[in-house]
Amino acid sequence: MAERNDPTSSGFTPPTAGGARLSCNEAEMLCLKAARGAGMSWGLAEEAGYAARWLYARGIDGPGALLAHLDWAAGRPWDAVRPVAAGDLRAHDGGLLCPIALGTAISDTAALGEAGASAVTGPVHRPVLVLPFLHAIARGSGRTMALAWAGHRVTVGPDGDVWGDVAPLSALERAELELCHGAGAEKEPPRPDRAAPLSTRTLSRLDDYAMETTVPASASSRADAGSASGDND
Amino acid sequence: MTRRSANSSDLAALRRPPAEVMRLARMGSAHPTRLSFLRVLLRRVARESWRFDRPLWEIDANGVGRAVYRARGPERSYCLVAFAHDLPDEMRSDRVIATAWDATFALFDGEPTAADLDRLAANVPLQEAGRIGPSELCLSRANRSVRLFAHVVGRLAEGRQPDPAEVEAVGYLMRTTAVYGSGKFGAADRDRIAWRPELAAPFQAEMLSVWLTREFTVDIVEHLAATRGGAKAVRLDSEIKCGLGVGNSTGLGMAPFLIRHPVLLNNWMAAREEALARVRALPSASPKETAAFHAALEAARENAGLWRSEHPVQVAKLADLRRDLGRIAARLGGWPGAEPRPWDALWRFGKALSLEGQEALLSLLLEPHGELVDGLADCMSADEAAGFRVDGKMTVGALRALLERDYDWALAFDFTEARNAARFWYVSEEKLEPRLGDRFDEAGAEREQPLCTARLACELHAALADWDPATPVAALLLAHPEHRFMVRRAQILQTHPYAEVRDNLIAGDMLPIDLMRCKLAFFGASRFDPRSDRWVRISLFQGEPYPSEMPKGAVT
Numbered sequence: 001m002a003e004r005n006d007p008t009s010s011g012f013t014p015p016t017a018g019g020a021r022l023s024c025n026e027a028e029m030l031c032l033k034a035a036r037g038a039g040m041s042w043g044l045a046e047e048a049g050y051a052a053r054w055l056y057a058r059g060i061d062g063p064g065a066l067l068a069h070l071d072w073a074a075g076r077p078w079d080a081v082r083p084v085a086a087g088d089l090r091a092h093d094g095g096l097l098c099p100i101a102l103g104t105a106i107s108d109t110a111a112l113g114e115a116g117a118s119a120v121t122g123p124v125h126r127p128v129l130v131l132p133f134l135h136a137i138a139r140g141s142g143r144t145m146a147l148a149w150a151g152h153r154v155t156v157g158p159d160g161d162v163w164g165d166v167a168p169l170s171a172l173e174r175a176e177l178e179l180c181h182g183a184g185a186e187k188e189p190p191r192p193d194r195a196a197p198l199s200t201r202t203l204s205r206l207d208d209y210a211m212e213t214t215v216p217a218s219a220s221s222r223a224d225a226g227s228a229s230g231d232n233d
Numbered sequence: 234m235t236r237r238s239a240n241s242s243d244l245a246a247l248r249r250p251p252a253e254v255m256r257l258a259r260m261g262s263a264h265p266t267r268l269s270f271l272r273v274l275l276r277r278v279a280r281e282s283w284r285f286d287r288p289l290w291e292i293d294a295n296g297v298g299r300a301v302y303r304a305r306g307p308e309r310s311y312c313l314v315a316f317a318h319d320l321p322d323e324m325r326s327d328r329v330i331a332t333a334w335d336a337t338f339a340l341f342d343g344e345p346t347a348a349d350l351d352r353l354a355a356n357v358p359l360q361e362a363g364r365i366g367p368s369e370l371c372l373s374r375a376n377r378s379v380r381l382f383a384h385v386v387g388r389l390a391e392g393r394q395p396d397p398a399e400v401e402a403v404g405y406l407m408r409t410t411a412v413y414g415s416g417k418f419g420a421a422d423r424d425r426i427a428w429r430p431e432l433a434a435p436f437q438a439e440m441l442s443v444w445l446t447r448e449f450t451v452d453i454v455e456h457l458a459a460t461r462g463g464a465k466a467v468r469l470d471s472e473i474k475c476g477l478g479v480g481n482s483t484g485l486g487m488a489p490f491l492i493r494h495p496v497l498l499n500n501w502m503a504a505r506e507e508a509l510a511r512v513r514a515l516p517s518a519s520p521k522e523t524a525a526f527h528a529a530l531e532a533a534r535e536n537a538g539l540w541r542s543e544h545p546v547q548v549a550k551l552a553d554l555r556r557d558l559g560r561i562a563a564r565l566g567g568w569p570g571a572e573p574r575p576w577d578a579l580w581r582f583g584k585a586l587s588l589e590g591q592e593a594l595l596s597l598l599l600e601p602h603g604e605l606v607d608g609l610a611d612c613m614s615a616d617e618a619a620g621f622r623v624d625g626k627m628t629v630g631a632l633r634a635l636l637e638r639d640y641d642w643a644l645a646f647d648f649t650e651a652r653n654a655a656r657f658w659y660v661s662e663e664k665l666e667p668r669l670g671d672r673f674d675e676a677g678a679e680r681e682q683p684l685c686t687a688r689l690a691c692e693l694h695a696a697l698a699d700w701d702p703a704t705p706v707a708a709l710l711l712a713h714p715e716h717r718f719m720v721r722r723a724q725i726l727q728t729h730p731y732a733e734v735r736d737n738l739i740a741g742d743m744l745p746i747d748l749m750r751c752k753l754a755f756f757g758a759s760r761f762d763p764r765s766d767r768w769v770r771i772s773l774f775q776g777e778p779y780p781s782e783m784p785k786g787a788v789t
Contacts, residue, residue: 043720105707213660
């Protein structure tokens with residue numbers, strides 16, 4: 001029977017051409033598995049899936065951003081891409097931060113939701129992936145949050161609406177960010193609620209990572225997966 | 234105290250604790266109740282006077298073609314689009330990995346145009362290899378019960394009714410082998426439809442799809458019989474028809490669901506346990522309720538008599554069930570007496586029964602009390618996003634205390650012992666389906682799925698020993714992201730006490746069918762018939778009215 005959000009049920013195979021429009025659930029599960037396949041822990045991979053889905057549901061190519069990040073992060077140790085501490089949002093060596101590591105760090109402590117709080121980060125890879133975590137803080141605190149860089153700004157409300165320089169942020173490869181409250185920003189009309197189809201390349205590369213979570217079947221597991229008797233009865 | 238209200242501390246004392254409820258052996262003895270999802274659907278369509286018809290039937294003499302079944306509710310319509318195929322016997326498999334079926338289906342949101350039907354015709358028969366879209370809520374397929382299907386068509390074509398013994402031995406004309414919803418293969422996401430009252434409870438679209446499929450299974454045998462027998466053919470006797478459900482064949486794919494959805498699992502269990510506590514707290518048993526209990530027991534005994542299985546585990550459980558239902562019947566002499574809480578007295582009597590008997594008694598106790606418990610169905614869905622965020626401000630000391638309180642059962646396992654880690658859950662590369670491997674005989678354990686909750690809890694607990702209790706969990710997770718998955722579960726369990734199965738899911742003697750039965754019982758399944766320890770057949774809607782028979786009296 002139907003499995004809601006079940007990453008372990010029989011999955012879909014990406015098309016060989018033309019891309020595909022995924023449901024949000026499919027996008028999340030593909031990204032979760034891809035993040036895990038690329039080496040993230042299960043708990044972080046869940047966060048990566050959540051972030052990619054959040055963006056995809058708002059017409060932003062979260063799965064594409066995640067793919068770019070996973071490609072970049074391949075082989076880099078966790079301790080090199082995570083923030084030093086909740087109160088020190090830079091990588092140890094001053095290099096690029098993983099946006100999922102940064103996002104979970106600020107979401108876990110929720111310190112940014114407190115009155116008057118703000119933070120400046122070290123350079124972040126694919127910073128659009130931080131937005132969903134700002135929404136988690138906004139929802140928890142009831143305060144509008146904003147992410148600013150180099151004269152640009154994107155704002156996210158407690159209800160999950162997002163506005164501002166979204167397109168530049170989607171394309172942004174890296175930036176130092178200012179994370180602050182977004183009070184006073186004038187809300188723009190909501191964005192379309194469905195993303196464009198994901199490209200064949202994005203889908204197949206994410207699927208390549210996702211397949212790293214699977215195991216070649218053995219003869220015994222194959223046999224055990226079916227009924228002990230026939231189905232022609 | 235009014236008759237209908239017990240105070241909350243009374244209820245809390247009567248609620249079974251998670252340590253008792255959330256054990257595999259008990260979950261694997263679950264019975265459908267009036268809170269089961271198909272019952273929730275049937276009550277709604279009766280209450281709201283939904284209308285059903287079949288606007289399209291284009292099936293040829295070989296049983297190939299398409300049909301549409303329409304369900305019209307007060308606000309919206311839904312249509313089951315059915316495609317009937319001519320499937321050679323050698324291609325018939327209940328496995329998720331099959332590539333062809335006797336019939337394939339989509340539940341359409343609204344009423345499909347001719348263009349929609351053509352689009353679906355190009356995709357639905359392909360199932361996983363096709364794509365559906367946000368206008369579809371479910372994708373499913375079904376295979377014939379070869380023996381019974383052929384028997385029924387043959388008999389009806391000759392102008393005779395089928396042999397009741399044959400009908401009872403199988404119980405359905407077709408069985409579904411997967412019913413996908415919630416965004417699978419491009420279908421509408423759950424959050425697009427969950428706000429609709431008729432789809433708010435869990436799995437309502439899936440239940441509607443299966444119920445309409447049941448109508449199709451009868452229509453197609455009657456169609457084929459009429460084609461073959463001409464004027465001689467007869468329609469299926471209504472009593473025999475009532476006894477036919479829709480079969481379902483389910484493998485390991487379903488088992489991980491309850492582990493992957495802890496908040497949902499909690500809400501299902503908590504609603505059922507609250508219902509039991511409310512009934513136990515009642516100070517009296519009215520004659521009407523008493524009669525309803527007797528009727529439910531009679532129906533359960535009849536069902537247990539007809540329930541067939543050849544699996545040794547289920548054969549033993551069926552013997553327990555039949556014996557225990559007899560004991561309950563015997564106990565009813567002189568009941569209700571002068572007990573201050575007559576329903577609780579019955580429940581406490583049942584403590585001496587087998588797990589199968591106890592869980593059957595739970596279901597029976599809820600049956601006379603729709604007014605008291607049916608509203609709990611509104612609490613059975615879940616906003617999983619709300620429980621997703623980790624509370625990083627919790628201290629390591631508090632997390633450790635939580636683990637020691639709620640995961641004491643897990644911390645008791647020694648995972649250096651082979652039997653405690655004998656298996657691992659994985660997803661197969663070739664078919665993308667969940668499977669269970671032998672850790673010490675098969676390769677691939679490094680790609681294990683995180684269903685080994687007891688071991689993860691032990692690993693987290695051990696890691697916490699190295700940290701100052703005053704440290705916020707956020708700091709631990711920054712250094713050790715490998716524990717994030719388990720920290721989230723432990724924090725969910727803090728506020729959702731029934732969220733975790735309190736058994737070791739990688740133990741050598743773990744039975745996956747226990748997880749499957751629990752979930753299927755919440756759907757409303759009956760006649761569980763395991764075909765191995767990881768494969769089970771069931772029946773849905775057996776004994777219930779058909780869509781075309783609605784409204785037919787009050788459905789309760």
